[in-house]
Amino acid sequence: FADMPTGMVVLTFDEAQAAAKGWARGAITAAKKEAAVEASPSVRTAVTTYVAARKARSERAGRDAELRLRHHVMSTPLADMALAGLTESDLAAWRDGLRRGGRGAKDDSPPLAPASLARLLNDLRAALTASARKARLSGDVLTAIKEGLRAPEAPDRAREKQVLTDDEVRRIVDAAQVHDSDFGALVLVLATTGARLD
DSSP states (O other): OTTSOTTOOOOOHHHHHHHHHHHHHHHHHHHHHHHHHHHSOBHHHHHHHHHHHHHHHOHHHHHHHHHHHIIIIITSGGGGSBGGGOOHHHHHHHHHTOOTTOTTOOTTSOOOOHHHHHHHHHHHHHHHHHHHHHTTOOHHHHHHHHHHTOOOOOOOOOOSOOSSOHHHHHHHHHHHHHHOHHHHHHHHHHHHHOOOOO
């Protein structure tokens, strides 16, 4: 043992066998992951399939989704990434770089409006999730999609403009209750919560 280079470790037969098995398992796992990434659909494929399905259900909604996704996803490096290789940080980095004006917008351009960002994230999350499930990708990919495309927390803020005064709202609620008690209850709930009927 005196001739051994510094830093060399001597293992017993059992230790060497366990180390070799661990190395082989790691190499097999890495090879499987690499093969899955190569066979995996890309973000571009997932978006294209999603847009076609949306257009089949509703031409208008499909065109709206296509415009958003083409503007903010298809012209970015994210579009050419394989779904199997996506990480939460890849998606978060893409999301954090979104600006009004899409690809090519200046870094000091304002961020997307919260409603626009929510629609874009919902469309992309639906596209990637559907494609990942169809390709039977691991749960890790689905988790990365869900977490990476989560909308950032927005501070609660009251409406900047109130269309009706409090007295006008009270009169509308009272009139609705006089007309019909069930309708009055509905109007009261809407007035109290600020919810909208779409």
